[in-house]
Amino acid sequence: MKSLDIAGILVKKPKTVLLVYTIIMFLIAFNAKNLYMESDLGKFLPEDEPTIKLLKYIGEEWNIGDTLIIYVESDDVLDLETLKDIDYVTNKINPYRHDRGELDGIVSETSITSLIKLKNSLPPPAGEGKYELPSSESKIMKYVARIGEARKTVLTDDYKASAVVFTLSSDADEKEILKRAEDAVASVDTKMYLVGTLPLRDSLREWNLRSMAIIFPLAIFFVSIVLFAFHRSFKGLIITFLPTAYSIFMTFGILGIVRPQLTMLSIAIVALLLGLGVDYSIHLMNRFLEERGDHIKKARKSIATTGKAVLLSTITTAIGFGSLMISSMAPLRDFGFGCSLGIVLCFFSTLIMVPPLIVVLDFREKVEVPAWKRLAKFATKNSSRIVFLGVAIAIFSIAVFPKVGTDVNYFSMAPKDNPVVLKTKEFSERFGSSGSLNLIMVEGDLKDPKVIKEIYNMEERMRSDFRIHNAGVTFVSIADIIKKINLEDLPDDSIRLQLIYSLMEDKIETAIDEDFSKTLISVNIPIGLSMEQQKEVVTAINSIIYNTSIPGGKVYPITGATPINVAINDLLFEQQTRSLFLSILLVFATLILIFRSSLHAFLTIIPVIFVLLLEPGILVSLGISLSVVTISIASIIVGTGVDYGVHITKRYLEGVEEGLGKEEAMEKAIEGTGLSLVEAALTTVAGLLAVYFVNVPALQEFMKVVISMIILSLLGAVFFMPALYRLKKI
Structure with a gap:
């Protein structure tokens, strides 16, 4: 009723x-x-999933958040005026290089200009002893040649495109950084676009x-x-x-x-x-x-x-x-x-x-x-x-x-005609990466040359694995940087290793933690791989990790965008x-x-x-x-x-x-x-x-x-x- x-x-x-x-x-x-x-x-993964837990731990331990990439297009990126524009934008976005994100929200920055300036900061005759862009174009070309394969993460082979990669702190004011980046890019003549996880999201x-x-x-x-x-x-x-x-x-x-x-x-x-x-x-x-x-x-x-x-x-x-x-x-x-x-x-x-x-x-x-x-x-x-x-x-x-x-x-899951999506795709095709983080964390005494050598040997095993190599995966670690600075050789004694660390200046802060017990290996996995290929790459990398023995330490499974996928x-x-x-x-x-x-x-x-x-x-x-x-x-x-x-x-x-x-x-x-x-x-x-x-x-x-x-x-x-x-x- x-x-x-x-x-x-x-x-x-x-x-x-x-x-x-x-x-x-x-x-x-x-x-x-x-x-x-x-x-x-x-967010599609449960919080207790190992990949998410490890990534969260790394984010808290290293104060790492999202990535912001400035995608640069020019007839010649290595033209001095273009490099000055890149340097200007970089300094506007990351005004405090040594603050590890505490003041400006930027933990690290990697660009062709920072790599050139790092080479130029070496004492003569290797460099001018100054952390600045050289005025000579011949020196610029010489430094780029010395950088070697590492330049490919920020510079295309035809020198017509470049990337400036910023890693934000976990508690960064993302809107303020985006506004800073938009204003900086708008104030230069060189064509630059904001791509990466932060602007895309x-x-x-x-x-x-x-x-x-x-x-x-x-x-x-x-x-x-x-x-x-x-x-x-x-x-x-x-x-x-x-x-x-x-x-x-x-x-x-x-x-x-x-x-x-x-x-x-x-x-x-x-x-x-x-x-x-x-x-x-x-x-x-x-x-x-x-x-x-x-x-x-x-x-x-x-x-x-x-x-x-x-x-x-x-x-x-x-x-x-x-x-x-x-x-x-x-x-x-x-x-x-x-x-x-x-x-x-x-x-x-x-x-x-x-x-x-x-x-x-x-x-x-x-x-x-x-x-x-x-x-x-x-x-x-x-x-x-x-x-x-x-x-x-x-x-x-x-x-x-x-x-x-x-x-x-x-x-x-992104709109086809969204400008940021289109430029991110274009960037991904040219650089083989969307700018998403993929990391391997290593624990050990990083003042011990044996630890550095084992890290490098592990990377070499990964690079030689056909599943990883054929997929176009690249790695960058503290061992690679040390080898580059030490004239393509890894040091055998602690004193030499400590000297190399002193030459790395601010780069040491983003590569190694304060007590030299942890480091991160950056893994660049190309965009566009099928799900089967992604799974094969992640499985192959983890297999090598499980069979690696770091003296007095350990290597954690790969984490980041691809393992999450x-x-x-x-x-x-x-x-x-x-x-x-x-x-x-x-x-x-x-x-x-x-x-x-x-x-x-x-x-x-x-x-x-x-x-x-x-x-x-x-x-x-x-x-x-x-x-x-x-x-x-x-x-x-x-x-x-x-x-x-x-x-x-x-x-x-x-x-x-x-x-x-x-x-x-x-x-x-x-x-x-x-x-x-x-x-x-x-x-x-x-x-x-x-x-x-x-x-x-x-x-x-x-x-x-x-x-x-x-x-x-x-x-x-x-x-x-x-x-x-x-x-x-x-």
């Missing part, structure tokens, strides 16, 4: 209900101002927030086209859209309070909620218009019947999204929470707003499609053929499962399997509780499992790999795809209770719900189409797979499930 009283209130005082709910929405949505965007790929953070603002109106536009095609009425648009819009605003308002950190996945929340939330409004609105009698009777009947089906859909969809919350990847947990929260709010908004809106707008239209009856008969009469075709397609999909690849590509990649299948198994189990249990029949629950979820079996075929046919974005799709489909079956089963059971024959009840169920299901599926697809226009490859792939599986879920519910009911003679 309680639901009947609520139905009465909704239609007796519709304006009051809408006003109160609007006030509540604004109060909650106001908190969305607290949201901020996080674009660090490392900052650019993506701003872009992601703008994209969310773009997706919402685009999704509204596309969904409006679908709704208008079905209802030919602006009143129908308002009734279906307004509850979902309220839900989206409240979702992000609540997230602003409890989980304000958004990621790129959060962009998809808007499109998903808009598409799915409108579905709920469509089902309840169409059922309300289908009923006979006054507004109170229609509200009571629609809420008591379709309202319960929508509630079940809400529960199953929330479970599908919620299963992502068991993931060890924080962005997936946040995405699952945001979608689950939004779906629940969509249910309440639909229940509270749709009946009052119908009454206030005096909406009476109901779409009728006579041809749908023939489709309902076809679905129930051709069960054997439909099941055979479905099973054959599923077997083919399972057969291509071994071809499903995994990939963790940072650039696939590999670790995330290794988690993908495991994460998907865990969340998928949980979502299927919980949804099945929910269906049993609601239908009070394990058989009806089984037949309702079978079409969804059928669609999940088709996912490998979809991924392979579209050339899409499993990634940190597409990993969530299977769990999403469990929750959203089962909705179609829920509505058909619910209407089928209503027909049986009314005394209809089982075959006739199924035909009536498809006839009564089928059009709403098609409309709901098309609105979901339309909402997701908006994601395509954000021009991010990973999100576009996500959208293609989700849309494909939603359409297949609809077909499975309308054709496959009735066929199963008829075959089982239930």
Whole structure:
């Protein structure tokens, strides 16, 4: 009786209900101002993952944070005027060379100018004894030649491009440093661009927030086209859209309070909620218009019947999204929470707003499609053929499962036309690196020549390993610097080693810790390697590390951007399997509780499992790999795809209770719900189409797979499930 009283209130005082709910929405949505965007790929790994723990330790121990790179383009980078521009910009960004980031936030800087000045600081005749650029171009060329292979990390072979690499302190004021860099670059004539993890992440953070603002109106536009095609009425648009819009605003308002950190996945929340939330409004609105009698009777009947089906859909969809919350990847947990929260709010908004809106707008239209009856008969009469075709397609999909690849590509999660992304890609192609950190930490007595020699020998073993060499991986360590200063020879005695350290000046501070017990080896792993190649390189490096013995010390596994990519990649299948198994189990249990029949629950979820079996075929046919974005799709489909079956089963059971024959009840169920299901599926697809226009490859792939599986879920519910009911003679 309680639901009947609520139905009465909704239609007796519709304006009051809408006003109160609007006030509540604004109060909650106001908190969305607290949201901020996080674009660090490392957030996809659990904090207790060894790679992350080691990188965090190094960051704290060495005060190392992000990297900022100045990408320089010129007809001749070694032209004295160009070098002066580079030196000017470098000094503006890093005004305090010896402060280790305490004053200016810059721990270290590497550039062609600093390497030249270091050579020039050597006592005559090797240099001028001054840490400054020489005025003679012949000396500049001589110093560049002496630098040797080390120059390739900051200078291209054609001398037309250069890089200035800054390592920030872990607590640096990133916005202030970016502003400093932008001002410095703008004040010189030489073409310079900001690339690297810091400007890239900052650019993506701003872009992601703008994209969310773009997706919402685009999704509204596309969904409006679908709704208008079905209802030919602006009143129908308002009734279906307004509850979902309220839900989206409240979702992000609540997230602003409890989980304000958004990621790129959060962009998809808007499109998903808009598409799915409108579905709920469509089902309840169409059922309300289908009923006979006054507004109170229609509200009571629609809420008591379709309202319960929508509630079940809400529960199953929330479970599908919620299963992502068991993931060890924080962005997936946040995405699952945001979608689950939004779906629940969509249910309440639909229940509270749709009946009052119908009454206030005096909406009476109901779409009728006579041809749908023939489709309902076809679905129930051709069960054997439909099941055979479905099973054959599923077997083919399972057969291509071994071809499903995994990939963790940072650039696939970046917009194609973003200027910083384009320049970072260009820089990566010319220098073989995106500027991301990859490090090996070594512990030992670095005043002992034997330790230095063992570090160098370890590097040489890495350089000679064909897996590492063929990938174009390079290494720079304290041993390499010492060998270069000592005329291509490693010192045998401690006194000579100490003398070399004294010549290194400020470079010693960034290469070795204060008590000469730890050092970092910089590992440059080229951009563009496949995931298999990245994994092979990381495995090969770690294998050599494990077989290296440092006198009185140890070598830690490689950590940084590439090992993080590999670790995330290794988690993908495991994460998907865990969340998928949980979502299927919980949804099945929910269906049993609601239908009070394990058989009806089984037949309702079978079409969804059928669609999940088709996912490998979809991924392979579209050339899409499993990634940190597409990993969530299977769990999403469990929750959203089962909705179609829920509505058909619910209407089928209503027909049986009314005394209809089982075959006739199924035909009536498809006839009564089928059009709403098609409309709901098309609105979901339309909402997701908006994601395509954000021009991010990973999100576009996500959208293609989700849309494909939603359409297949609809077909499975309308054709496959009735066929199963008829075959089982239930």
